[in-house]
Amino acid sequence: MRRLVVAEVDASDLTTCRLLAAFEQRRDALLPVAFLAFDDEVELIHTAPSHRRRGIGSALLALARQEVPALRYSGEQTEDGAAWARARGLDVPHADTFTPDAEVAWMASAVYLFLTHTEAEELQQLRPLRLPRRLSMRFPGRRRSR
DSSP states (O other), rough: OOEEEHHHHHHHHSSSEEEEEEEEEEEEEEEEEEEEEEEEEEEEEEGGGGGGSSHHHEEEHHHHHHTTTTTTOSSSSOOHHHHHHHTTBBBOOSSSOOHHHHHHHHHHHHHHHHHOOOOGGEEEEEEOOOOOOHTTTOTOOOOOOO
């Protein structure tokens, strides 16, 4: 996995939420691979399929919790999203119906499009993204040698 960096992005043209984004550094470009939109709730979190199960979403959540310690999860949620949030100790409101995954994918694609065209001056405090230690050393599909 290439080096990941994180920044809060000025996304006031897109949303009223704060937006944390993880980028993969590639030569002279930053490729967005995950984001978390939040205010007092996690409104939307998404990680590109090729970067899932590496702790990137959890690392973004940890950064958001530094800013909003009582962070909750949105009432509009996917079934997988609610399970992910509960596993990380977020207060998840009961939902009689879940948001379809396809709807979330469309919302996420709009954010990725915005992030792809983000200028350097719109990135605040660009810094390395620190993944949880227990996950950062694992490689999918590989077993540890004993």
